Amino acid sequence: MFQTSNALRRSVHSQVTDRVGSSIVRGEIGVGETLPPEMQICEMMDVSRTVVREAIRTLTGKGLIESRPKSGTRVRPPEQWNQLDPDVLRWHLESAEIDRYLAKLFQLRSAVEPAAAALAATHAAEDDIARIRAGCDGMDAAKTNEDFVAADIAFHQAIYFATRNEFFWPIAQMFEITLRQSFTIAATGSHRPRALIEHRAVLDAIVAGDAEAARAATVVLLAHSAHDLVRIRGREFETTSERPGRKR
Template identity: 45%
Template sequence: MAILRGDFPPGSPLPREAELMTHFGVSRTVLREALRTLTSKGLIESRPKVGTRVRARNAWNLLDADMLLWYSRVAPPMQFALKLQEMREMIEPYAAALAAENHEAATLDLLTQAHCSMVRAQNVEEWVRADLQFHLCVLGACSNELLVPLGALIGQTLEGQLQLNAKRADVFNASQAEHTAVFEAIVARDADAARRAMSVLLGVTRARIEG
């Protein structure tokens, strides 16, 4: 997280092993395993006679689940929320269209359950859990296996954003009508309507973030 926060800029060396072991209170074995993990995620690289240095930002694998979670904890909140929102706006409207075209009985049943949970929610916590599940179920209904892990990947960070948006609204379920429009379009297999409805929903989300 210190690297992601910018405490160690790209190209800068990390402290020596002895210093890191003392700072974190770990053994050499544990430290080296941690450094191997950070290497695999693209954060650092080690070279003979050069030592361990932070790699350029374009080498960082921010779509790794650990990396995304760490980054969400240290990035400026508004900056991170807008970047996550941009990602959603690129993916989810078209995912809703795919879900309308390709949903099967099992995936539609899961989406229906998530929508019903949103309707029945009595507080922010219940709403956020159901809201997150609804968006994950939309991705699951696309019949595109590459989108499912993407949803699982951003799940933890998206949950925080959904909770913030629900608390900013006049009532926690203020966007129920927009979610229902997405749901009904998917059920009707109307891809264009599903894409438009999801775009409207995400527009409401962006307005709350920026407001």
Template identity: 40%
Template structure:
């Protein structure tokens, strides 16, 4: 699966050497090249693939350690950590999963999380939104309409739509999960083709229906429509995977 390069939902600066090294190592860990318990290759072992300095390597290892992908122990060196210790909700870890060619299980897990979070956020947004909140949600939707399918501006508008709903929900703890949803949305959209206009039109309809429910202040309807939006997005994303099941049969349990 090939990801377009014009936008990258990550907190790391890809122009900095340590960011490039961190991504290189992280992708290799996630795709299984470096397995749990194995020693992480040092900077000398990486020089055949990427220019790397000792300082950049150390900074990259610090990043991976903070995100749970590697662990350092005295007399044991730096080793790949078990997957159950990874911070899977970190935006960088999510982006590295997509760089590593995500499989169906990973995508389903991510969208299942969205299906738990976003309908609740939409319900609260419908009940609590202020005029300013509604204006931001509407602006996100208009940005999707006014720009070409899957253009960078369209993707940003889509993310703004969902982030505005989290803000309108008025729950600070729930809003902490907005960055996870934003990263998932951005990467799933980057996988899609501007030529797939039917899928884009269907997505616009889903977003319009959520917006309409929020305008009506109908929390249950907003939740139901957001759930449908997430499932439709899952179906269209799974359809891009080699050998994926039909979009008509791909469902969240």
């Protein structure tokens, strides 16, 4: 049984959270400005104050806003948002500048994933390796493009989990959200074989417990991935070391 419509059937306060959070991330409210008073939001969205307050609590917890009696609820500077929070991420990716954000997320991934692979090589347990291998095999056996991408995601997530370092895990979460929003990252048939070989190289290095080889193999994998992204979505995804000039 599926959830018939996507946004249907969800609780009222999560809908309010979405609307308010999205409009903050979108920049409609502006840093330092105050939201309308709770009662006013109630009227605008035709819900009870309970619901509005719980939505505000959620957003406060994600660092987007802070409220004080009398002075109201203000938008905090984006430096203090939990930018890696799944919801915040989603609100970003719903915006018009999705390609910009995907590129930035890829920058973070490029920074973290080689180190994650290296840590996985030294810290992975047997079942971690089994999950990584399952990802590889899944890519191999995939008939549809959808299956291939799913296995690909599983592979990379498994590497983050294999670090046995929970602070790497939020980066893994990032994938699901990112990929769910933009499905065009899929491997388009032709370079599947190469991708497969490169994934196996990472797996082998991890199995061998060779941290440096795992790091190197991941760097290669990501470089090609970036190249594909440039081809598909534009030059925002160019590698970092190619922009010498100072801005502004």
